Amino acid sequence: MPTLTPGRVRHGVVFTLKHPEGSPEEADFLKANSELASIPGVEAFEIMREVSPKNDYRFALVMEFADRAAYDAYNEHPDHVAFVQERWLAEVTDFQEIDYEAR
Amino acid sequence: MPTLTPGRVRHGVVFTLKHPEGSPEEADFLKANSELASIPGVEAFEIMREVSPKNDYRFALVMEFADRAAYDAYNEHPDHVAFVQERWLAEVTDFQEIDYEAR
Numbered sequence: 001m002p003t004l005t006p007g008r009v010r011h012g013v014v015f016t017l018k019h020p021e022g023s024p025e026e027a028d029f030l031k032a033n034s035e036l037a038s039i040p041g042v043e044a045f046e047i048m049r050e051v052s053p054k055n056d057y058r059f060a061l062v063m064e065f066a067d068r069a070a071y072d073a074y075n076e077h078p079d080h081v082a083f084v085q086e087r088w089l090a091e092v093t094d095f096q097e098i099d100y101e102a103r
Numbered sequence: 104m105p106t107l108t109p110g111r112v113r114h115g116v117v118f119t120l121k122h123p124e125g126s127p128e129e130a131d132f133l134k135a136n137s138e139l140a141s142i143p144g145v146e147a148f149e150i151m152r153e154v155s156p157k158n159d160y161r162f163a164l165v166m167e168f169a170d171r172a173a174y175d176a177y178n179e180h181p182d183h184v185a186f187v188q189e190r191w192l193a194e195v196t197d198f199q200e201i202d203y204e205a206r
Binding site for chain 1: 106107112113115117133149150151152153154155157158160162163165199200201202203204205206
């Protein structure tokens with residue numbers, strides 16, 4: 001994992017779904033979520049399990065952008081907006097965003 | 104940033120210090136924090152700024168371990184234990200741990 005270079009942005013979200021663990025609904029959400037990787041500007045896209053016993057989040061999403069403009073363009077991209085409206089708001093019960101930049 | 108391979112652990116912490124932004128005390132803490140990178144088993148060590156407007160954390164620490172045993176050994180290493188006791192508990196006002204594994 002390279003250290004972030006100045007100007008670059010890493011965007012993270014930890015979240016929990018309303019679906020039972022290992023359910024088809026969970027798998028379907030994660031599949032739709034993973035398709036965000038194809039939005040222009042998205043780099044180093046990962047979906048992982050969140051496993052700390054010190055919080056209740058179950059999944060983690062991490063991606064990088066070359067700069068703030070690319071991050072903004074992703075946020076406003078119709079595929080991202082549709083995913084948030086049609087899936088995220090309906091199926092995610094709790095989440096937290098964490099964004100990283102170089103010191 | 105490579106995707107995590109099964110068995111590998113990424114350990115993250117977001118945190119806020121009691122020190123004023125840009126103060127010598129802040130710089131001294133971050134310098135001591137960065138020395139955790141030399142503990143055996145620690146890989147891909149990063150200290151970054153946390154910049155999301157949706158939370159109040161100011162810094163982020165991320166590191167990786169080859170496996171859970173390496174992570175446990177780091178947690179128990181005298182240099183880590185001393186850092187937590189002597190610096191973290193006295194100077195960190197809020198934090199959250201986030202740990203990642205492959206799906």
